[in-house]
Amino acid sequence: MSEEGKIKVLLVDDQPLLRMGFRLILEGEEDLEIVGEASDGAEAVRTVDAARPDVVLMDIRMPILDGIEATRRITESGSPARVIILTTFDLDEYAFSGLQAGASAFLLKDVAPAELVQAVRLVASGDAVVAPRVTQRLLETYVRGHRTPAQPAPDPLLAELTRRETEVLETIAAGLSNAEIAQKFFLSEATVKTHVRRILSKLQLRDRVQAVVYAYETGLVVPSNPDY
Template sequence: MDDVTPLDVVVVDDDPLVRSALSLMLGGRSRIRVVGEAADGQAGVALVERLRPHVVLMDIRMPVLNGLEATALLHARPDPPRVIVLTTFDADEHVVGAVAAGADGFLLKDTPPAQIVEAIHRVADGEAMLSPSATRALVTQVRAQAPDDRAGAARQRLASLTAREQDVALAVGAGLSNAEIARALHLSVATVKAHVSRLFEKLEVTNRVQIAILVHDAGLA
């Protein structure tokens, strides 16, 4: 997105204190507008259908409809919003489910405000936002559920990439943004975006989170 258009955000969490804190924190940020709040996944989906926000901050454990089911419903829409899952990681298996549901980011609920703001901007631009702790928890859980040959399969898939595409994949696995990858590899942002698009095609993945999992599975991060 451009640097002028406001980013509309919906907060979905069953804890009214969390909703209030996030809305208050984001309300003072330029370009970000909290346009609605919901206390469960079902109400959140209905709110998104009505307000059509750019980004949704989604809790996992909620009554009526949990955050994973709500994320999957939103991801299936023709023009889905970006979804950032907020979690305490008291149940890591839910994070794996969020990947399958189509979440674009993972953050701990105690993430500093500046990083939450950065995450909103990054996912709105089509990137992913993985906190280091989220990545570790996600990879640990995936590996625990995976067969013994997962590492070999991941290395084989990454071997199909060119050397430069592998460089970009490793950077994505490290959680770098397109701009950070461009600086690190001395490329233009447009070139990085083109490489990432090819990674999606070659690796048969739908988001950067899944690229990060492959990189970690291959033992390269």
């Protein structure tokens, strides 16, 4: 974050009007600061290195280097920047690629302004966001498409979790926020955040999106509708 404690945001889209729209929405918030813009993935990677944003709003289809590959390069560089992928295409393949590349969130471009602002704040704080109307289909289809054995082999790392941490992981996989998890288990949000940090550390995961996929892939959470 900046010296003033603001969340630094980088806007990446090949359409200037869309960047302008996102800028107008986000600059109206006192805790958000636009630190740069990029019109293609290659420029985005360079700008992340120079501007050191906390959150990157990343388009998918762009010239020179697309948003998925740009996200992968940013993630693999070790940058702490978290990427929110924005797309007009409500298609699983884009979301799958984004998850694999290390994105922390996936939203559609028609997201309401208030939801976009909230998503930036959540991702900056370590929470992850997936567009609600695609969450279940995205995760369940992802798991079916990438799981090879009929029954997933248990991961020994799961045994490292306490009972409460396992319960928290299950609620993360269900898409609950820290506030919702706190309410469900009658805990403080600070306690929930501590549980989440320990879960990610024990399972050697980067963020909550990876935790959700992990929960499905290991069979901790089972897709509810196999014929979807």
